Amino acid sequence: VTTWLVVLAVGAGSFVLRAVPLLLGSRWVPTPRAERTMAYAGTAAVAALTVSAMRRGAPAAGEILGIATAAAVALPLATRGASMVRVLLTGSGAYVAVLGLGALMP
Amino acid sequence: VLSVTARSGGRDVRDGVAAMAPLLLGFAPFALVIGSTVATVDQPVAGWAGSWLIFGGSAHLAALQGVADGSALLAIVTALLVNTRLLLYSASLVPRWRSQPRWFRLAGAALLVDPTWALAEQHADRGLPADAHRRFYLAAALTLGAGWSALVAAGALAGDRIPAGGLSVVVPLCLVALLGPRLRDRQHRWAATAAAGTAVVTAGWPAGTGILAAIAAGCVAATLAEGSAP
Numbered sequence: 001v002t003t004w005l006v007v008l009a010v011g012a013g014s015f016v017l018r019a020v021p022l023l024l025g026s027r028w029v030p031t032p033r034a035e036r037t038m039a040y041a042g043t044a045a046v047a048a049l050t051v052s053a054m055r056r057g058a059p060a061a062g063e064i065l066g067i068a069t070a071a072a073v074a075l076p077l078a079t080r081g082a083s084m085v086r087v088l089l090t091g092s093g094a095y096v097a098v099l100g101l102g103a104l105m106p
Numbered sequence: 107v108l109s110v111t112a113r114s115g116g117r118d119v120r121d122g123v124a125a126m127a128p129l130l131l132g133f134a135p136f137a138l139v140i141g142s143t144v145a146t147v148d149q150p151v152a153g154w155a156g157s158w159l160i161f162g163g164s165a166h167l168a169a170l171q172g173v174a175d176g177s178a179l180l181a182i183v184t185a186l187l188v189n190t191r192l193l194l195y196s197a198s199l200v201p202r203w204r205s206q207p208r209w210f211r212l213a214g215a216a217l218l219v220d221p222t223w224a225l226a227e228q229h230a231d232r233g234l235p236a237d238a239h240r241r242f243y244l245a246a247a248l249t250l251g252a253g254w255s256a257l258v259a260a261g262a263l264a265g266d267r268i269p270a271g272g273l274s275v276v277v278p279l280c281l282v283a284l285l286g287p288r289l290r291d292r293q294h295r296w297a298a299t300a301a302a303g304t305a306v307v308t309a310g311w312p313a314g315t316g317i318l319a320a321i322a323a324g325c326v327a328a329t330l331a332e333g334s335a336p
Contacts, residue, residue: 011159044301044324051305078286
């Protein structure tokens, strides 16, 4: 029930976000401040989710080091506009390298 | 006249499909990751239905993560905040779609997301007739929708066969790929830094309320950075 509820609510809410300006036409004009705040909220949400996903994915201390390294290596690439495939491959390579080094250590 | 119209209509559809195909390929790994996350929720069919109903990878992933965190409210609020940019996309198409019929503005809105918006903006600037733009947009958007939902389904079916260790790094990396382009702007860097720091500090808060606190902190930091901009 929870998953259906979430998917339907997010789907309906997203449709409203998509449709309201197009249906209201020129009557819907957000203030510049509201536009900027919406954009900041989106960035902040993705950043917070990234941290949450890193914590959930790395229960072991060695793994958090690997994931943090992967993110640190991938972030500059992503910022420069590299494709998602390239970001994934580069970050995953760093992750495997760190885990490999950890396994070699006594 | 009929054959000319039919041929040109077919060309619009082909142009739409051809324009979307490379973008769809680029999003394939992300769709597979979302699919593998879908496989972990208690109702995978509902999770997969989000590929059409939510029709946005980052919001879909945010919703699934919120469900995994055990808070439906958090999942809904976070996913909708991620999708607030759609308001801006929709607003930017208002002047371009003013002459389009109401049914198309409704159907087009349902399929509006980053790649379809980018193609719609680009195509609308060519000054082609309204019906040609409709055919192009619907072909591109339906190509994305069909391909995306099929890839999410493939990821869900393969979910058990994808090693958990691999997923633990792939999901954060997908989010990093989405976050990176936003960080070119100084205020957005402040928003991301404050939100990430707050998310670390508030990780132990109940039912994911830390994420909401992190989003609020990011908005405040970016707004303060505006005031101190050189």
